[in-house]
Amino acid sequence: MNRGQMQKFRHVCPRNCPSSCTMTSYIDNNEVKHITGDPTHPYTMGRLCAKGFSYIEQNNHKDRLKYPYYQKVKGSGDFQQITWQKAYELIINQLESIQRQFNSFLPLAFYKGTGNIGIHHDVTEKFFSSLPNASRVIGAPNLLNRPEKFPPLWQKGLTHLEEITDASHIVIWGANPAVSDIHLTSFLIKAKMSGVQIIVIDPLYTKTAELADVFIQLRPNTDKDLAYIIMQALLEENNHDPSFIKQHTSGFTQFSNLLRSMDKGMAVKRCDIPTEALEQLFASLKNAEAISYVVGAGLQKYVNYQESIQAIESLAAIRGDVDKKGAGLFLKYHRPTLFSNQNTETSSNHTRMVQLNELGYYTTPNQSYPIDMLWISCGNPLVQEVDPASLKKAMADISFVVTVDRFMTPTAHMSNLILPTTSHFEEMDIIVNTWHQQIALNEAAISPYFDSKSEWNIMTDLALQLKAKTQILTDFPIYESEEAYLNAQLNDELFEPYNINHIDNLKFHSSIGLYETERPSMLKSNQFHFNFSSELEEDIRSYKLRTKEYPFWLLTPHHPYTLNSQFHYLKLSDEKEATIGIHPEMAARLNIVEGDIVRVFNEQGAIQIKAVYSHRVPKDIVMIYQGWYPDTYVTVNTLISGWKSHFKDPSSPSHGFAFYDTFVNVEKI
Numbered sequence: 091m092n093r094g095q096m097q098k099f100r101h102v103c104p105r106n107c108p109s110s111c112t113m114t115s116y117i118d119n120n121e122v123k124h125i126t127g128d129p130t131h132p133y134t135m136g137r138l139c140a141k142g143f144s145y146i147e148q149n150n151h152k153d154r155l156k157y158p159y160y161q162k163v164k165g166s167g168d169f170q171q172i173t174w175q176k177a178y179e180l181i182i183n184q185l186e187s188i189q190r191q192f193n194s195f196l197p198l199a200f201y202k203g204t205g206n207i208g209i210h211h212d213v214t215e216k217f218f219s220s221l222p223n224a225s226r227v228i229g230a231p232n233l234l235n236r237p238e239k240f241p242p243l244w245q246k247g248l249t250h251l252e253e254i255t256d257a258s259h260i261v262i263w264g265a266n267p268a269v270s271d272i273h274l275t276s277f278l279i280k281a282k283m284s285g286v287q288i289i290v291i292d293p294l295y296t297k298t299a300e301l302a303d304v305f306i307q308l309r310p311n312t313d314k315d316l317a318y319i320i321m322q323a324l325l326e327e328n329n330h331d332p333s334f335i336k337q338h339t340s341g342f343t344q345f346s347n348l349l350r351s352m353d354k355g356m357a358v359k360r361c362d363i364p365t366e367a368l369e370q371l372f373a374s375l376k377n378a379e380a381i382s383y384v385v386g387a388g389l390q391k392y393v394n395y396q397e398s399i400q401a402i403e404s405l406a407a408i409r410g411d412v413d414k415k416g417a418g419l420f421l422k423y424h425r426p427t428l429f430s431n432q433n434t435e436t437s438s439n440h441t442r443m444v445q446l447n448e449l450g451y452y453t454t455p456n457q458s459y460p461i462d463m464l465w466i467s468c469g470n471p472l473v474q475e476v477d478p479a480s481l482k483k484a485m486a487d488i489s490f491v492v493t494v495d496r497f498m499t500p501t502a503h504m505s506n507l508i509l510p511t512t513s514h515f516e517e518m519d520i521i522v523n524t525w526h527q528q529i530a531l532n533e534a535a536i537s538p539y540f541d542s543k544s545e546w547n548i549m550t551d552l553a554l555q556l557k558a559k560t561q562i563l564t565d566f567p568i569y570e571s572e573e574a575y576l577n578a579q580l581n582d583e584l585f586e587p588y589n590i591n592h593i594d595n596l597k598f599h600s601s602i603g604l605y606e607t608e609r610p611s612m613l614k615s616n617q618f619h620f621n622f623s624s625e626l627e628e629d630i631r632s633y634k635l636r637t638k639e640y641p642f643w644l645l646t647p648h649h650p651y652t653l654n655s656q657f658h659y660l661k662l663s664d665e666k667e668a669t670i671g672i673h674p675e676m677a678a679r680l681n682i683v684e685g686d687i688v689r690v691f692n693e694q695g696a697i698q699i700k701a702v703y704s705h706r707v708p709k710d711i712v713m714i715y716q717g718w719y720p721d722t723y724v725t726v727n728t729l730i731s732g733w734k735s736h737f738k739d740p741s742s743p744s745h746g747f748a749f750y751d752t753f754v755n756v757e758k759i
């Protein structure tokens with residue numbers, strides 16, 4: 091059968107990726123035969139990444155889980171294939187035992203990762219918040235929480251990224267879109283070809299840096315200093331926008347006085363930027379008409395990340411790079427919570443919030459309500475979270491761990507019950523993207539793979555059995571279909587910005603954007619307040635940590651051919667093997683030659699990994715891509731501690747973690 095005769099369905103890639111590509115599947119005999127990108131999407135325009143094109147392979151991969159499995163001893167690998175009914179019985183027995191023993195569900199904990207960002211998957215949160223008092227385990231939010239449901243209006247905010255090509259300058263700050271946001275990269279290339287200056291600020295010479303007119307290689311976590319240095323120079327040359335400052339900001343007088351008196355020499359020294367590079371930067375930015383700033387996640391993985399962000403916001407405000415054509419601040423935020431079943435993290439039913447890396451404390455028997463059951467959905471925390479060694483120990487101490495996934499990850503392997511779930515070809519969902527903010531419908535095109543079930547299906551089955559067979563009270567709402575459930579999550583608040591009030595509105599559009607018809611002025615509300623932050627004692631911990639014992643900064647950014655711990659099995663490039671990139675001069679000093687297996691260690695842990703020479707890293711940095719390396723059993727995060735950012739976003743239940751404030755030593759073995 092040729093493609094033209096096949097049935098077509100619309101899909102959205104549900105990974106935690108700034109693109110959320112819409113795509114079309116071609117189905118024959120209940121099988122996905124082809125997938126194509128959807129050319130009508132305004133941001134992705136029909137292009138998929140290599141991972142997106144590999145979805146047929148992923149869907150039928152030999153390692154994909156087909157049936158529910160149970161193992162009595164976690165980590166033993168002694169799996170028994172069981173039926174769903176048996177799985178539900180095991181879960182219900184455990185819930186009843188918790189209720190009997192404690193008369194509370196505090197010993198039950200739920201953790202959700204970011205493996206699938208679809209609204210469908212918030213169903214699990216909804217289920218656990220329907221059981222009174224269940225504990226909520228929170229991992230690293232990794233990105234700023236949005237202060238308002240929609241992007242703050244004084245920031246240009248994510249709604250019309252394609253307008254970035256109207257800028258005179260684009261500053262890519264702590265982001266590597268050539269790897270992590272390929273669709274933005276095509277706008278960057280278009281902009282560059284029409285003469286827009288591209289400035290990249292990163293400690294590593296990345297693929298994105300290769301596109302730059304000016305590349306500023308600074309020492310990690312010194313972005314605040316750099317922003318202050320730039321602002322000091324702008325003020326000296328009266329290169330700021332007094333009328334914007336007057337109309338839309340407060341606190342400028344004090345801020346500018348402190349800025350003028352800042353010791354520039356010290357700041358430059360901390361950033362470790364060569365004078366020539368700074369001169370090039372000033373020359374480029376002088377009299378810039380409209381600057382767009384793209385601020386990535388790389389910046390946000392430090393103990394004092396909010397100071398860097400605030401300093402970059404101040405730079406945009408000082409120049410009035412807000413509402414004019416081509417200018418704007420594009421800041422990566424945590425996923426917006428727009429639908430009715432989202433944001434149960436802060437629901438009043440969860441009386442106990444537990445940081446994942448402190449789980450061990452809550453499993454000790456001297457607690458009044460020790461955690462005794464853990465449910466993991468859409469997450470692979472034994473690979474992706476900080477301090478996996480402590481987490482593994484805590485998981486071993488918990489009587490009953492359930493993981494819902496499509497693959498036998500290290501996390502699933504440390505669980506008692508592993509439940510196989512559907513892919514985006516097999517379930518209905520709505521995806522709202524975190525970056526360009528488009529909303530799109532994902533249709534179910536084929537039936538579930540072997541015995542896998544959608545998460546809505548799993549939670550609904552369980553709720554029905556609880557209601558029918560037990561004394562456990564749950565107000566989990568039952569719908570007759572995934573579509574009815576999804577439709578019920580739409581609410582009035584979505585109507586004005588998206589013009590959506592029924593799931594049918596989504597069926598005839600590839601995607602719907604925020605304020606597609608009339609966009610409110612960016613400056614309608616919210617004055618920006620300048621705040622000069624002098625160095626706090628804790629901020630300099632980063633520098634203090636760099637002792638002789640651990641002289642290398644370890645950066646663990648995102649990999650071009652994986653999406654966090656997913657697509658690990660794709661043999662897309664030889665970079666797939668876990669390697670540590672080290673500057674050849676430092677390697678020589680340590681008597682290491684390319685290909686050697688080296689020991690990388692700090693107070694937190696140690697790993698063994700293959701060394702490769704890299705001119706992309708400065709001499710005092712080493713680089714390992716984050717992710718799951720099943721062939722080599724390297725778990726990079728073993729080296730990363732549970733050191734929290736000292737800023738706590740009031741709208742988030744959790745602190746971020748300082749993933750990139752990590753220091754190591756390297757030795758030949």
Ligand SMILES: Nc1nc2c(c(=O)[nH]1)N[C@H]1C(S)=C(S)[C@@H](COP(=O)(O)OP(=O)(O)OC[C@H]3O[C@@H](n4cnc5c(=O)[nH]c(N)nc54)[C@H](O)[C@@H]3O)O[C@H]1N2
Nearest residue numbers: 264265266270291310311386387388647648650652653654
């Ligand atoms: N291919 C691919 N794409 C992805 C992902 C993936 O795993 N693979 N993951 C997705 C997810 S969940 C996210 S959050 C995003 C993350 O994507 P990005 O926003 O690009 O974030 P990172 O890869 O963490 O880091 C980006 C850059 O910040 C730099 N950096 C590190 N420290 C500093 C610093 O102190 N200052 C400055 N100026 N730069 C610094 C790093 O060297 C890196 O080049 O990507 C998404 N897209």
Ligand SMILES: Nc1nc2c(c(=O)[nH]1)N[C@H]1C(S)=C(S)[C@@H](COP(=O)(O)OP(=O)(O)OC[C@H]3O[C@@H](n4cnc5c(=O)[nH]c(N)nc54)[C@H](O)[C@@H]3O)O[C@H]1N2
Nearest residue numbers: 203204205206232468469470474494495646654655656716
């Ligand atoms: N060292 C270091 N560590 C990092 C980072 C870093 O830069 N450096 N980045 C951090 C960042 S930004 C992020 S966002 C996190 C991401 O880490 P996680 O939140 O763990 O995300 P993933 O690895 O993408 O996916 C987790 C699991 O979800 C499963 N999954 C996929 N789809 C579904 C589904 O539909 N249902 C269910 N139940 N499961 C599904 C996948 O198979 C996978 O095993 O990692 C963080 N960890």
Ligand code: SF4
Nearest residue numbers: 103107110111139142
């Ligand atoms: S991983 Fe990102 S770029 Fe690739 S198909 Fe999915 S949404 Fe698109």
Ligand SMILES: [Mo]
Nearest residue numbers: 106204232387
């Ligand atoms: Mo992320």
